[in-house]
Amino acid sequence: DSVKVFAPATVANVVCGFDVLGFAVNAPGDQVLMRRTDRPGVFLSKITGDQGRLPLDPAKNTVSASVQHYLQHIGRADIGLDIELHKKMPIGSGLGSSSASTVAGLFAVNTLMDNLLSNKELIPFAMKGEELACGYGHADNVAPALLGGFVLIRSYEPLDVISLPFPEELHVAIVYPEVDVPTKDARQMIRSKILLKDAVTQWGNVAGLVSGLFLKDYELIGRSMTDVLVEPTRSILIPDFYKMRSLALEAGAIGFGISGSGPSVFALCREPETAHAITRLLQQQLKNLNINSLSFVSPVN
Numbered sequence: 001d002s003v004k005v006f007a008p009a010t011v012a013n014v015v016c017g018f019d020v021l022g023f024a025v026n027a028p029g030d031q032v033l034m035r036r037t038d039r040p041g042v043f044l045s046k047i048t049g050d051q052g053r054l055p056l057d058p059a060k061n062t063v064s065a066s067v068q069h070y071l072q073h074i075g076r077a078d079i080g081l082d083i084e085l086h087k088k089m090p091i092g093s094g095l096g097s098s099s100a101s102t103v104a105g106l107f108a109v110n111t112l113m114d115n116l117l118s119n120k121e122l123i124p125f126a127m128k129g130e131e132l133a134c135g136y137g138h139a140d141n142v143a144p145a146l147l148g149g150f151v152l153i154r155s156y157e158p159l160d161v162i163s164l165p166f167p168e169e170l171h172v173a174i175v176y177p178e179v180d181v182p183t184k185d186a187r188q189m190i191r192s193k194i195l196l197k198d199a200v201t202q203w204g205n206v207a208g209l210v211s212g213l214f215l216k217d218y219e220l221i222g223r224s225m226t227d228v229l230v231e232p233t234r235s236i237l238i239p240d241f242y243k244m245r246s247l248a249l250e251a252g253a254i255g256f257g258i259s260g261s262g263p264s265v266f267a268l269c270r271e272p273e274t275a276h277a278i279t280r281l282l283q284q285q286l287k288n289l290n291i292n293s294l295s296f297v298s299p300v301n
């Protein structure tokens, strides 16, 4: 009784949709190996790829903690599970690293329990993991990691998650400058009160982006990818953010912004070739500043 599960990285916010929009990619992502054991309880026997940064204590690790919640919920806290987590993406990168691990764990346990819950029903358990990782149970990474594609969190209370259509050819270029920006800190720096005129601008853009996805209107998608609430503050933490933005848009990106809470940035593109060209330009720009970076190109998936 064992299962191996992969869960993908995700790009949350998609510029204007702070905490309400996100999409999944093909790769990178994390892998969980889970097997039933005779000893009751959830245990983590191995974590690789985390440079020793993640806790092995089952109550503190987001994967085991959310699996425990799931087992309590279904009334099976008696069973024994052993978990191996293989991190294949950087931590604190803005790519939904904790979400990918948590989602892989929940999908694994649900598979071992004969898919008792639907993927959508797993979302609240994954949100518990996010709460543990960064202090707030946001769903804009875990929902797309579980459901795939573009996802809208229409409401948190009650939870209302909607899968959106999107143009098939949509590709994303992601560049991760190797500077650490923990989500917890990146959330604390945002103003919690906003001006009505900024809110009007923002919800116009969110509605514009969603309409653009439905209509496959790239111009509309692009001009809606503007953020007056969060990006002006968070971009300070990202080296040469506005220079990278200009480079990406000049090279043909539909839109550009911070992935999740950063420091990764992403560019939406119509073709993989444009996405590859953009990663080269941005990585060169960072190299000029002596900053190492990683890059990924993937279809939205």
Ligand code: HSE
Pocket (backbone or CB within 6 Å): 012, 013, 018, 019, 020, 094, 095, 096, 138, 140, 141, 183, 186, 187, 259, 260, 261
């Ligand atoms: N919506 C979250 C934030 C995503 O921006 O803080 C974190 O990856």
